[in-house]
Amino acid sequence: EPEVTQTPSHQVTQMGQEVILRCVPISNHLYFYWYRQILGQKVEFLVSFYNNEISEKSEIFDDQFSVERPDGSNFTLKIRSTKLEDSAMYFCASSLTGDQPQHFGDGTRLSIL
Amino acid sequence: GNSVTQMEGPVTLSEEAFLTINCTYTATGYPSLFWYVQYPGEGLQLLLKATKADDKGSNKGFEATYRKETTSFHLEKGSVQVSDSAVYFCALLYGGATNKLIFGTGTLLAVQP
Numbered sequence: 001e002p003e004v005t006q007t008p009s010h011q012v013t014q015m016g017q018e019v020i021l022r023c024v025p026i027s028n029h030l031y032f033y034w035y036r037q038i039l040g041q042k043v044e045f046l047v048s049f050y051n052n053e054i055s056e057k058s059e060i061f062d063d064q065f066s067v068e069r070p071d072g073s074n075f076t077l078k079i080r081s082t083k084l085e086d087s088a089m090y091f092c093a094s095s096l097t098g099d100q101p102q103h104f105g106d107g108t109r110l111s112i113l
Numbered sequence: 114g115n116s117v118t119q120m121e122g123p124v125t126l127s128e129e130a131f132l133t134i135n136c137t138y139t140a141t142g143y144p145s146l147f148w149y150v151q152y153p154g155e156g157l158q159l160l161l162k163a164t165k166a167d168d169k170g171s172n173k174g175f176e177a178t179y180r181k182e183t184t185s186f187h188l189e190k191g192s193v194q195v196s197d198s199a200v201y202f203c204a205l206l207y208g209g210a211t212n213k214l215i216f217g218t219g220t221l222l223a224v225q226p
Contacts, residue, residue: 006156031212043157043202045213056211091156098212101147106156 002026006092006105013082014113021077021108023092032075033093033102034067036060043091049075050098087112115140119203119217126193126224134188134220136177136203144205146170146179146186147214151200160188160201193224 005024013019025032034046047057049067066078075094079086089109093102120135138144148160148170161170166181175190186203203217 004156033213035214042218043204043214043216045215048212050212056213058213093157093214095212099145099206101159101162102206102214103159104149104157 004092004094004103004105006090006108008108009106010109010111012111012113015084016081019079019082019110021079021090021092021110023075023077023105024073025075025092025094026103027073029094029096029103031055031095031098031102032067032069033095034077035091035093035104036088037091037107038085038088046077046090082110082112084112086110115144115205115207115215117203117205117215117217119201119220122200122219122221124220124222126222128195128224128226129192130224132188132190132193132197132222134201134203134222136186136188136217138184138186138203138205140184140205140207142207143181144207146177147204147206148175148177148186148188149202149204149216151202151219153199157202193222195224195226198222198224 032049037043089107093104095102145164149157161172163170163179169178200219
């Protein structure tokens, strides 16, 4: 069964550094998403992406965050200058259409020191 | 606004016991409802879904019925196994102009042999 893959599984970064989290969505899916889960808290929506542009973003997704689909297979989340509070598990997801179930990757655990 | 409320965990059961995890939602209109499961060290996996009132989603012995009159989507299983130990998330997808999933807080299920 096709799946969403994320790399790396764990990223440790110094505060203030840039970090890029990578995702390969399911190949025929058209909608892409990033969510995050701070330890012990809810899974929170960050951003959705369709047709090479952001279709929706949450209040969390401020100017320090950006997303990109640099080629036909990858979908990346960049944090320009990381803060301690960015430490969380970041999940990528994709769906065939906007109202179809979203399929998640295994996540990247981001630790900011 | 739209929200999902799940029962607090952890839920601890013996093998072969009956499971219910309560989920209620607040939403305008007619959202789609989902249960996702997160096994230890893994990502979110879609367990089942229901897209309209009175639909019953089912998978791997788990069931949930979309009850519009009580705004609920409780997860049930007749006989749990140790391998069902995981965190279970109820989620809604409002659709329309927004494609973001809104998650409950998650309920940890621990099944003892």
